[in-house]
Amino acid sequence: MNTGKQFFTALEALRGIAAIMVMFLHTGGTLGPIPANISYLSVDLFFLLSGVVLANSYEKRLITGQISPAGLLLQRIIRLYPLYLLSLPIGLFSYALQNGSDYSTLADLLLRAILFIPSTNQEGIFPFNGPSWSLFFELWAGVLFSVLLIRLSLRTLLAIALGAAGITMYGALVAGNFDIGPEAGDFRFGFSRVLFSFSLGICLYRLNEIQKPNAANNGNIIGLLLCACLIFITNIPARIFFGFPYFDFLICLVVFSAIVWLAMRTRPTGLVELVFRWLGRLSYPIYILHGPIFSLLQSLRQKGFDLPASPAAGMVVVFAIFVVAGIAAVRFDEPVRKKLKMMVAPNPASAVPAVSNAGAE
Helix, strand or coil: CCCCCCCCHHHHHHHHHHHHHHHHHCCCCCCCCCCCECHHHHHHHHHHHHHHHHHHHHHHHHHCCCCCHHHHHHHHHHHHHHHHHHHHHHHHHHHHHHHCCCHHHHHHHHHHHHHCCCCCCCCCCCCCCHHHHHHHHHHHHHHHHHHCHHHCCHHHHHHHHHHHHHHHHHHHHHHCCCCCCCCHHHCCHHHHHHHHHHHHHHHHHHHHHHHCCCCECCHHHHHHHHHHHHHHHHCCEHHHHCCCCHHHHHHHHHHHHHHHHHHHCECCCHHHHHHHHHHHHHHHHHHHHHHHHHHHHHHHHHCCCCCCCCHHHHHHHHHHHHHHHHHHHHHHHHHHHHHHHHHHCCCHHHCCCCCCCCCCC
């Protein structure tokens, strides 16, 4: 079956770099005092990439009836849940250490986490795994995509993206920047935040399909430059533009869109292609596992455990997360997803490969 799906290797690298930047944002002092930067915008890049990837993988299949909206939701759950569920025991243990909650409270929070029901907890809407808040909005955006967004024109999608950006800007003017959505107080703005970038991603995919641009020459060099550009942007100190969220808006609307558009035209080869693919392969495990791990280390310190908290020790932890992410991806996540896809496929031979999650992998 030809779905017209393409594989954008350079997007894999961008997603991996973004996940690593988010991980460094959440080190919780493990690497020593690190000035806050705007790597929170990596989540907006995830949403943008998710729009491109889902449109590339599913838009034609949804339109032709080869997959239903319920089928797409099931595919997304299979994609996201195994590693997410793997992270919950770590988050549960860390939360219990830090808060000493009773069993009924822990059971309630665990049930909410499993069902992806946001909590009004002070530690965030998903206290067992803080970064998983974006997965909730990824699932919501996927449902909206399958039942509505695929039916809309390019112009309408762009109008929706700009309208959602306006709502997000309203929240950002109060908060000071686009880092809104993960807390109970600004949770509602998570919907507009994902809709803004996700709709832009669909627009980029459709423009790419219309224009069918040729792959850029020097794909390795361009791909590496795009990764360097992303690292530079996400390391801009947050204090510089705090209180001026229009800067975040321009980064998401113009800069990220340009980077993704160029990455879609880039075809890396050789060793660079291999590295890019591994960055994509590790991105979701890094994203979904790092939060509970850093939270557990922080909880242990608060309980009096004399754990080293230096840049050297922090880099050991970061390296360990890379190793754990690789093992989790190869030995757990990929085999489990393959079996689940085989179980739910009407014809096991027709089970499609796993689709990247741009909010995380």
